[in-house]
Amino acid sequence: MGEVILTMKGIDKSFPGVHALDHVDFEVRKGEVHALMGENGAGKSTLMKILTGIYSxxxxxxxxxxxxxxxxxxxxxxxxxxxxxxxxxxxxxHLTVAQNIFIGREPMKGIRIDDAKMVRDSRALFDMLGIDIDPRDKMSTLTVGKQQMCEIAKAISHNAKLVVFDEPSAALTETEIEQLFKIIRDLKSKDMGIVYISHRMDEIKVITDRVTVMRDGTYAGTLITKDCTKDDIIKMMVGRTIYEDPKTKSMVPPDAPVVLKVENLNAGKMVQNVSFELHKGEILGFSGLMGAGRTETMRALFGADPKTSGDIWINGQKAEIRTPQDAVRLGIGYLSEDRKQFGIVLQKTIAENTTLATLPEFMKGIFINRKMENAAAQKYVDSLKTKTPGIDQLVVNLSGGNQQKVVIAKWLCRNCDILIFDEPTRGIDVGAKNEIYHLMNQLAAEGKSIIMISSEMTEILRMSDRIIVMCEGRKTGEIAIEDATQETIMQAATMQE
Amino acid sequence: MNKKKSGSPLVNAIGTQKLVILAVLIVLFAAFSILSASFRSYSTIITILSYSYYITFMAIGATFALITGGVDLSLGTGMICYGMIGGYLVIEQGMPVGVGMLVTVLVAVLFGLFNGTLIAVFDIPPFIATLATMMITRGIGSVVVGGMSVTWPQAASAQGWFRSLFRTQINGVMIPTGFLWVLLSVIIMTFILNKTKLGRYIIAIGSNKEATRLSGVKVVKYHIAAYAITGFFTGLAALAYAATFQELSPGTGGGLELDAIGSAIIGGTSTAGGVGSIAGTLIGVFIMSMLKTGLPFVGLQANWQQIITGIILLGAVGIDVMKNKR
Structure with missing residues (x-):
């Protein structure tokens, strides 16, 4: 390791409502690969965006x-x-590899772009990096891995002295990762400073010299990679105090029947051989890091995305789910993580949203029976304690938590017995979060079965009766709440086959 | 689009879709020529060409808007509007025809800049921005000239020389002079699109604006420039229209932009942006013009042109969709 090339000290950044970075320190030396780690939302990307001038x-x-x-x-x-x-x-x-690498700084011959020189220079660059790509190929014809190599080549061609890799391996195959590491070692030997952001613990051990851990927007510490264990890093990542008490035991009786059984579900790269069971009255937590394939699993289960294989049983009966309509008919409700895009119609009233999935039941001939609709909407506003001046209120005027309640009402109205909550409290403030938690517990107690995807460790530990952990499209852990700790979950979430 | 370098190099250079539509054009021409003796005459070809100039210019303009991933709905009404304003200055204000032509193109470019600014700076969706401009230009032309039709100087008059820019007679033989400008435009714009920064960045913006911006390209500038080019060619279209037809009437022109956009799409330009070819657009225009002129010769009324063009449009896009699915 050489001299220090970059020192970031006391970096502070707030967005409206969020203190994203709280006096964070970070340092990189020449010829060093420095890992930057932390849970989703720990502030890694924000820090790097400040470094590269995207944020101030x-x-x-x-x-x-x-x-x-x-x-x-x-x-x-x-x-x-x-x-x-x-x-x-x-x-x-739509441009070629060479055109992409030199975009914004094309070599010119008069008013004409010198494409031949661009191809030559790209070739020289690829030779130096040991990459085998024809610079004349259209970018769209390359695999994701090769595109990644081009991206690296483009970055380095700017006379780079400090290269930041933001989860570069996420989409790469085994051999491509080896090639990536070869390139990184090569850059390192040329005395460049390298920042390597990744969730994959094994890679961190192989390629990096030091690890800096961030947690909740703060600096948690820096370790020398070869002197620390995977556990040391995980402890540092999750070492915050837990404000809410985790559940200590499952609320589901041991003889509760299986309402949903999924066997060897496959759908693309993000869902590989996923199997699990959901019991009546259970809250089943799905944990994992960003891009672990949890949402994809649920979308495939729900029929929103095509699945390649896999069997689903509902209440012991084999179920064919090809479209969301099939799933809804079988009593599955899906509450998307992106409420505004998939969950509700913002410019409609609470009443209209409540009956949206059940409209045929509220028809009288060709007209909507307003009286029945209003009665149903009022019923759920009361039972879910939705805060609103009235059921005629436009949903856009409600707070995030109350919008979420309207979505819940919509699915309850549809008589769904299985509810899939995808990040149920995203974008909802702390007070309303508790209400949603309360509501979920109540629904479970009433015999509804709930799958809850959450990226918040505290939420998983507080709500789940059982936890399934996914990593890179595979189920990597199934943990009873009694045995679950942040450490055991994080172990499974960063596991690599 | 995972075609590797297989098949003939010529096919790869030109592209499958363009070859197919070129074949369609040739087949159409052959069919009409065989079916009708009067079709295969010199004067018919001149007619086809004459009626194609203004659409060609508009279609080149449409191609640039489409390549950015946008669209320009103000082409048709804009063309009439700019032509009326220029013609008004010549006929009513007694200005030289050259000045009228210059003003026509200038106003067209200004409206192009206006569209580009709305879209690139204010982030107004191209459909809406140019829909507004379409309405504005439909009204503005007649407001300026006072609600009457405008006729540019006749060929026989002193100022009529500008009509010979598009069609002239030498020793009783019709010469399609306009085709020269069309050809020149196609060559120059093909060069600009494929060989200069301007063209490359316009393609890049249509393909992935954010990536282009992050590469340090001044995307706003180039995005506006694309619409300015569209405006410029609408101006040329106005001149071609004024030279070919008797009069420009207030409130007309709406709908012509769809012919132009259709031609560009038949020629292989993608409505999703990032892909387009000027030569393809030219072929697309000729298919349309040939149908329009040719069908009456074989006893089908001209409305069939609309139907057949629609089918060809679907077919051309179909080829592209299939190719991308594979």
């Missing part, structure tokens, strides 16, 4: 190559030699 910092200092800097745009940072290889690929699919 509220306070703190960034010293790069001995000088205090403050970049105002990604271009600024790029010119100084700081580049970021984004998690989402930023490629222009």
């Amino acid at each position: 910092k509220d306070s703190g200092s960034i010293v790069y190559e001995g000088k205090e800097v403050s970049f105002t745009s990604p271009r600024d940072a790029q010119d100084a030699g700081i580049v970021i290889v984004h998690q989402e690929l930023n490629m222009v699919n």
Whole structure:
């Protein structure tokens, strides 16, 4: 490891309502691969966005190559030699590889772009990195892995001195990851500083020199990779105090019947051989890191996405679910994580939203029976304690928590016995969260069965009777609430086959 | 789109869809020529060409809007509006025809910049922004000239030379001079689209605007420029229209933009952005014009043109959809 190339000190950043970064420190040396770890929402991406000028910092200092800097745009940072290889690929699919690498700084011959030189330069770059890609190929014809390599080549071609990899391996195959590591080692030997963001513990151990852990927007500590264990890192990641008491034992009687059984569900790369059972009156937590395949599993189960194989039984009966309509008919309700896009119609009233999935039952001839509709809506407003001046209120005017209650009402109205909550409290403030929790417990006590996807560890531990953990499309753990701790869950969530 | 370098290099260079529509064009021409002796005459070809100029220019403009992932609905009414304003200055205000032409194109470019600014700066969806411009231009032309029709100087008059820019007679033989401008436009715009920064960034914006922005490209500037080009060609279309037809009437022109957009799509331009070819657009225009002119020769009324064009449009897009599915 060489001298320090980057020091970020006391970086502070607030967004409306969120203190995203609270005096975070971070340092990178030349010729070092420095891992940046933390749970979803710990602030890793925000920190890197501040470094590369996408966000501005509220306070703190960034010293790069001995000088205090403050970049105002990604271009600024790029010119100084700081580049970021984004998690989402930023490629222009309709252009060729070479055109993508040199976009924004094309070599010119008069008014004409010198395509031949671009291809030559790209080739030289690929040779240096040991990548085998034809620069004349259209970007859209490459595999995701190869596109990632192009993205890296593009980043490095800016005379980079500090390269940030934001979860580069998420979409790569085993061999592609090996190639990626080869490239990273190569860059390291050229004395570049490298920041490596990843959730994969095994990779961290293989490729990095130091690990900095962030937790809830704060700096948790820095470890030397070879001197620490996986457990040390996990402890540091989850080491916050838990405000809400976790559930200590399952509320489900041991003889509760199985209402839903899923066997070897497969759907693309994100859902591989997932099997589980859901009991009557149970809250089954689905935990895992971002991109673990939980939402995809539920969407495949619900018929929203096509599944390649897998069997589903509902109340012991084999069920064919090909479309969401099938699922709803069988009594499954899905509360999407993106409420506004899939859950409710914002510009309609509470009453209209409540009966949206059940409208045929509220018809009198070709007309909607307002009286019945209003009665049903009022019933759920009362029983769910939805705070609203009236059932004629437009949903857009309600708070997040109350909007969520309207979605719940919609599915209850449909007589759904199995409810899938995908991130039920996302975007809902703390007070309303408790109400939603309360409501879920109440529904379970009444015999409804609930699947709850949540990325919040505290929520999983507080609500679930049983926890299923997924990692990269596979089920990697099934933990009874009695045995569940943040550590055991995180172990399973970062497991790699 | 996972075609590797297989098959003939010519096919790969031109693209399957363009070859297919080129074949359609040739088949149509052959069929009409065989079925009708009067179709295969020089004067018919001149007619087809004459009626294709203004659509071609509009369609080149439409191609640029489509490549950015947008659309321009103000092409048709805009064309009439700009032509009326220019013609009004010549006929009523006594300005030289050259000035009238210049103003026509200038106003067209200004409206293009207006569209581009609404879309790129204010993030108004292209459909809505240009729908508004369509309504505005439909009214503004007649407001400026006072609600009457405008006729540019006749060929025989002193200022009529501008009509010979598109069609002239030498020793009694019709010369389709307009085709020269069309050809020149196609060559220049193909070069700009494929070989210059302007073209490349317009394609990149249509393909992935955010990635282009993150690459340090001034996307707003190039996005506006694309619509300015669209405006410029609408201006040229106005001149071609004024030279070909007797008069420009207030409130007309609506619907012509759909022919232009249809031609571009038949020619292989994608409505999703990032893909487009000027030569393809030209072929698309010719298919439309040939149908319009040719069908009456074989005893089918011109309305069949609409039906058949619709089918060809579906077919052309169908090829593309199938290819992408594979």
